[in-house]
Amino acid sequence: MxxxxxxxxxxxxxxxxxxxxxxxxxxxxxxxxxxxxxxxxxxxxxxxxxxxxxxTRELAIAREINKDEKVFISPTDSLITQCGQVDGDLALQIKGMEYSFEELLTYNCADNFSKLVDGEYMNFYLSPKDYHRYHAPSDFEIKRLLHVPGKLYPVNLKYLNKQIDLFAENERVILECTHEDKIFYMVFVGALNVGQMVFDFEPRVETNTKIRDIQIYEYEDMKIKKGDCLGYFKMGSTVVMFWEKDFVQLEELTGQSVKYGQSICKKLN
Structure with a gap:
């Protein structure tokens, strides 16, 4: 360990x-x-x-979310450390530091790699002071959940600038999602002092344990509504999203703070 x-x-x-x-x-x-x-x-x-x-506090006051069916909302309160178009299979964890979505998602998702090439991505960093729950960015269906054991390096800006392949080194939980006929991924990355990542719909997931092998859970008809709470980090961490090519147009949010519920991109069709 x-x-x-x-x-x-x-x-x-x-x-x-x-x-x-x-x-x-x-x-x-x-x-x-x-x-x-x-x-x-x-x-x-x-x-x-x-x-x-x-x-892991819940909101005591219901928050307004963008209900436009074409809009994806931010799943978290966070800082957007980087976003843009994937260059082949490469994205940026921060300016000057690349990582491969193939390494991040593991070979278990290889069937969909071709769809993600030249697609879009966005990195959400949650600091210890942020609201730590994560929500559904749109209506979608969960096809699979992958729990990938790994290390727990810090994911703050200092480490993003010096630790190569940080996201792919750390423990993470991957959601494979479909929206109509399109696919996107949500990757929840563990970090130092994140004792656990919790998913309300899947109690079998236990992070930061002695588990060493990738755990895969498959679902049929697991439909999620925009704004539904998916779970929470027990401390701050990172969420990464990937959309297949020609699916969405991102808002330019690099370096900006966002709130759960606000628009981050729109469907192209």
Missing amino acids: HITNIISQYFGKFAKTEFPAFIQKFINKIYVKSLKLDMSEFRNEKFYKSLNDLF
Whole structure:
């Protein structure tokens, strides 16, 4: 087991511990203050019984989402570290640092690689202060989920600039999705101190464990509605999306912060 996995497991144990109420309130207050969390859409920090509860907090106020059927919305509150057209099979984790979607998605998705060549991609970085739940960017059907064990390097801007193939090295969960007759992928990338990635529709997925082999789950008629909560990170991390060629037109969002629910691209047809 890599040292990043061990560190993350220990942090995970601390984060899920429910300390006596007066201690937990103090921990929560320090966390909110030090990271300057905006809690205006959430319950007061004193109500969360552990750091995990605070990290994975639900919205207390329903958020407006773009309901246009042609629009894909951001699945997360995050920073767009890079987006654009895939160059063959290469995308950027950040300017000057390429990675291959073939390595990221693994050979198990090889049947669809030709569709993704010269398609579109977008990288969403969630910092520790962000809302950590992820939502459906459109109406779609999940065909498969792949859990790929790996390391847990940090995914902040510093590491994106120095760690080659970071996304493909880290543990990740891949959703293979279809929208009408088109395909897209959502890749949820683990990171240092992300004790777990949770998927509400698939309780069999357990990340950051001793599992070493790729786990594959296939579905029939697993339909998801735009805005549905898919699950959550237990700390900040990254989501990567790939769309097949000639499917969508991206908005130019590199370097910008986005909120779950806002438009990130539109279908071409």
